[in-house]
Amino acid sequence: MPVLRGFLWLLGFLLLGETLVTLTGLPVSAGVVGLLLLTTWLRLHGGGLGDIAAAAQPLIAVLALLIMPGVVGAFFILDALEGQWTAILAALIGGTLLSVMTTLALMRRLMGEASAPGEEAPP
Amino acid sequence: MTALLDHLLATPLLAIALTLAAHAAGTRLLKALGAPAWCPPILAAALLLAGVLALLSIDYADYRRGAAWLMLLLGPATVALGLPLHQQMPRIIALWRPLLACLPVAVLLAAAYAVGIAWWLGAPPEILAALAPKSVTAPIALGINAQIGGPVSLMMGGLLITGVATVGFVSLGARLLGIHDERIIGLALGLNGHALGTVRAFEIGPVAGAFASLGMSLTGILSALFLPLAWRLVGA
Incomplete structure (x- = not known):
């Protein structure tokens, strides 16, 4: 299943980002560090592009859904x-x-x- | 009724189902209305969801606990934005010089305008601190907030209002200035409107989406480095 392998790639970069952020104490989110690591990895032709695309594209497509719980909170902070x-x-x-x-x-x-x-x- | 609701809220299933239903209903509703650019589908969906929560008298904290399962996917989804960034890398590298000149100024102004206006209108320092990370994506903004202070709920509300306002103002501004370049529109969306702007940019097209991802991540990183430092220098 390319989707699951791709999801594992994404989780791997996220956890790597989390590790780096925790070790360095930078006030940056693990997700953004993971994003930069993934871009660097793909830039270096690290492999897994097909699998990563299979998982990344559907996730990006539902990004709006994922931030909705936070958006709803705006109506409760008046x-x-x-x-x-x-x-x-x-x-x-x-x-x-x-x-x-x-x-x-x-x-x-x-x-x-x-x-x-x-x-x-x-x- | 209350007992049943409590029982259903014991697992995250109800919160997730309500979120999915509101998202589907909001998208359909806006399509029926001809998808006006100033109102992103997510705003309609969120309004519907807030209405349903109020109607069923579900506490936002209870809903949020269930929906946290959905928001957990935000982490891998943020990492996934590295893919369009990679795919558009040739275009980004071709523009490295203007991007390098433009981004720090734009990031600084995004915070400075809002803080300046609030300061001029007499808002106290803790509110200024809560408004400063308004264009930064939520996970990074929380980190900045921990450093410079200010009420967290106000900061989160500020992020959301900024995101929605950005989506409206960018489509308005692009029309006024006659800009059709997806790269410029995408950058403006990601830089000012974090994840909400980026979502809108992907609706416009893959190029706009990639430049929005770039704008969002660079705004986050530059702000995380700049804002706490600037706050200490100003002595607030």
Whole structure:
């Protein structure tokens, strides 16, 4: 079963990330370290690409489902706003609007618009 | 009724079934409404789920205990994002120079704008601390929160509001500025809107998804290194 072998690969990189984070005490999540390790591994042609893809693609497809329990929590924290909700909402929504606009403008300036995005087929 | 509900909540099955059902219903509902870009399917699904929990008077803490089984898969799913990153590596390497110049500035601004506005409106330091990691993916944000302080529930709420706002503002901003480049849209989504933005980016396409994964992981790592240091320098 390629899916199960691929899942084992993912768990292996996650556990390796967990080990590194615990040993070094870095305030980074094990998942992100695992992600970087996996990318490095694939970059070095470490093997297992087919198996990893069989497990990774369905997992990425259900990512939205996996973060839903956390999203629901947002509706239950209104009492945690501690009377500061104007400042908090203004900061979150205004700050996000400003940073999204800055990012888009900055990227376009530095990267240049692709002449025809998605023209070449991804490998 | 209460006894039955308690019995069903004793295992994670009910929480998982409710989550799957809300996800399916939310996706269908939005498809029927023509999938408006400002409202990600996940927001509709989460609203439905919150409504059902309130209706059945299920405590969020009880629901969350069951749903933790589902969230356990977030770890391997985060690692799985390394695959699209690898597949898009040629495009990313071709852009290493602008990315290197752009990412630290964008990451810093994502935190600075929100903290600046809240400070200007007179929010106390602990609330500023809770808002600072607003664009960072949840597992890393929890690590930053442990270092700089602030109420955890407020920080998590801030992440979610930021994620939803990012999805709306990026589609709005891209239209206003006339940007169609999937790479730029994906980066903006991942950089500002962490996992929620990345999920949206994969709906747009594989290139946007890969650049969102890149933006999300680099924002997480840079913030984990920058924010605690900056907090100490400011002396808050």
